[in-house]
Amino acid sequence: MALLDIRRRSGYLFLAVMLFHVILISAQVNSRSGVPVLESVTFGVFAEAQRGLSTAVSGLRRMWGRYVWLRGVEAENANLRRQLEAVQVQYQERRALADRARSLEDLLALRDRSNLETVAAEIIAASASPDFRTLTIDKGTNQGLKRDMAVIASEGVVGRIVVPSSDAAKVQMLIDRNAAAGALIERSRAQGVALGGGDSRLRLDYVSEASDVVVGDLVVTSGIDGIYPKGFSIGTVESVEKNGPSYRRITIKPAVNFSSLETVLVVLTQTPAAPTEEQKE
Amino acid sequence: MKAAGIILAIVLALALQTTIARFIVSGRVAVDLVLVVVVYVALSSGSVAGMMTGTVAGLIQDSLQTGVIGIGGLAKTIVGFITGVIGTQLNIAEPVARFVVFFAATVAHQAITIGLNAVLGLRTFGVPYAAIAGEALANAVVGVAAFQVAELLPGAVERRRMGRGRLRR
Numbered sequence: 012m013a014l015l016d017i018r019r020r021s022g023y024l025f026l027a028v029m030l031f032h033v034i035l036i037s038a039q040v041n042s043r044s045g046v047p048v049l050e051s052v053t054f055g056v057f058a059e060a061q062r063g064l065s066t067a068v069s070g071l072r073r074m075w076g077r078y079v080w081l082r083g084v085e086a087e088n089a090n091l092r093r094q095l096e097a098v099q100v101q102y103q104e105r106r107a108l109a110d111r112a113r114s115l116e117d118l119l120a121l122r123d124r125s126n127l128e129t130v131a132a133e134i135i136a137a138s139a140s141p142d143f144r145t146l147t148i149d150k151g152t153n154q155g156l157k158r159d160m161a162v163i164a165s166e167g168v169v170g171r172i173v174v175p176s177s178d179a180a181k182v183q184m185l186i187d188r189n190a191a192a193g194a195l196i197e198r199s200r201a202q203g204v205a206l207g208g209g210d211s212r213l214r215l216d217y218v219s220e221a222s223d224v225v226v227g228d229l230v231v232t233s234g235i236d237g238i239y240p241k242g243f244s245i246g247t248v249e250s251v252e253k254n255g256p257s258y259r260r261i262t263i264k265p266a267v268n269f270s271s272l273e274t275v276l277v278v279l280t281q282t283p284a285a286p287t288e289e290q291k292e
Numbered sequence: 293m294k295a296a297g298i299i300l301a302i303v304l305a306l307a308l309q310t311t312i313a314r315f316i317v318s319g320r321v322a323v324d325l326v327l328v329v330v331v332y333v334a335l336s337s338g339s340v341a342g343m344m345t346g347t348v349a350g351l352i353q354d355s356l357q358t359g360v361i362g363i364g365g366l367a368k369t370i371v372g373f374i375t376g377v378i379g380t381q382l383n384i385a386e387p388v389a390r391f392v393v394f395f396a397a398t399v400a401h402q403a404i405t406i407g408l409n410a411v412l413g414l415r416t417f418g419v420p421y422a423a424i425a426g427e428a429l430a431n432a433v434v435g436v437a438a439f440q441v442a443e444l445l446p447g448a449v450e451r452r453r454m455g456r457g458r459l460r461r
Contacts, residue, residue, distance in 0.1 A: 021338075021339050021340045021343070021373070024340060024343065025339070025343055025369075025373045028343060028344075028347050028369050029366065029369065029370070031347075032347070032362045032365050032366035032369060033362075033366070035361060035362035035365070036360055036361075036362040036363060036366065036408070036412070039360045039361065039362070040360055040412045040414070048412075
């Protein structure tokens with residue numbers, strides 16, 4: 012019966028016998044690499060099988076790990092989010108510290124350069140009303156601050172002390188509509204008065220018709236007001252409008268970015284009002 | 293019983309093959325008696341018997357030589373199987389048909405052997421068409437003769453037995 016079955020399956024038997032012969036021959040013949048063909052083929056077949064098996068196992072593991080076995084992933088995710096938030100906060104703190112250090116370096120350099128007695132102060136508040144451009148600093152009369160002391164930053168003039176208290180002081184910024192400072196064009200030495208307009212720009216008034224003012228000129232303090240020391244940057248001329256020979260409107264772009272101030276220097280040395288050119292004469 | 297007969301035929305063919313080889317001047321036997329046995333068994337007993345005969349005979353033949361064992365076995369296995377299939381599908385009772393089958397089987401056997409050697413890089417030689425044709429012719433003649441003898445032998449014995457019976461009466 013078994014023999015009959017074998018006869019019926021002669022094709023399979025033929026293939027088996029063929030395979031036997033191929034294996035037998037392969038075991039005796041070397042391939043081009045010098046390895047017996049049987050070993051080479053066996054290794055190759057096994058390597059492919061192993062590769063396939065490895066790929067299948069890896070795929071299953073990935074699928075299991077990514078889509079099925081998610082226990083603890085939510086908690087881990089929440090934990091990682093918390094860590095990320097903490098790191099982001101730390102990063103912001105570090106960056107703020109770096110910015111502050113840079114700002115302080117600039118102020119320190121300014122103090123060394125100006126030879127003025129100054130005290131550094133940190134801005135702790137802005138004005139309560141948008142109609143007024145004021146700041147509150149963390150230094151007051153206890154640190155020697157007085158009314159009308161000049162407040163400067165590394166970029167230029169910020170404003171003056173208007174209300175000093177024991178440990179804080181209100182600073183009127185130069186862009187406040189009630190602020191003014193004696194100014195001169197650095198290039199042509201033309202004098203005028205820089206006035207705040209309540210917005211982000213200054214106006215240069217009282218400029219002589221004979222004066223030479225062009226866009227881009229640097230405007231610095233003249234020192235005639237007795238508040239701001241001479242030679243500190245106010246800003247640059249942004250536009251010049253003339254009405255005949257007289258200047259109708261000169262706009263100054265402030266040197267200081269008032270919205271990004273963090274630390275300032277208060278000039279403790281009160282500046283005596285410098286004589287004007289006319290007074291000198 | 294049949295298997296024993298086949299094994300006996302193979303051994304006999306191998307013995308004759310090795311015995312008559314020395315009478316050939318060139319050293320090459322122009323007839324492959326083992327292949328004749330394989331084809332004979334395949335035609336008379338079917339593809340499985342032909343295949344198994346080819347396997348056993350070929351492997352024995354290979355083991356008696358110095359080449360790679362299995363090449364002759366594989367060639368004879370294929371030839372035995374295919375011949376067996378042809379023998380069951382077609383009417384191969386006529387001597388001419390048997391001649392053609394033996395001839396073709398020998399050519400196929402040589403083609404497989406040469407092809408395998410070439411594929412495995414074992415030998416580089418051209419195809420000896422004349423030698424193959426001569427061997428195919430010889431194998432076909434011997435094979436057809438073997439069939440004729442085998443078919444006539446039972447009748448001759450019967451006739452002899454019948455003749456002895458008449459004499460006794």
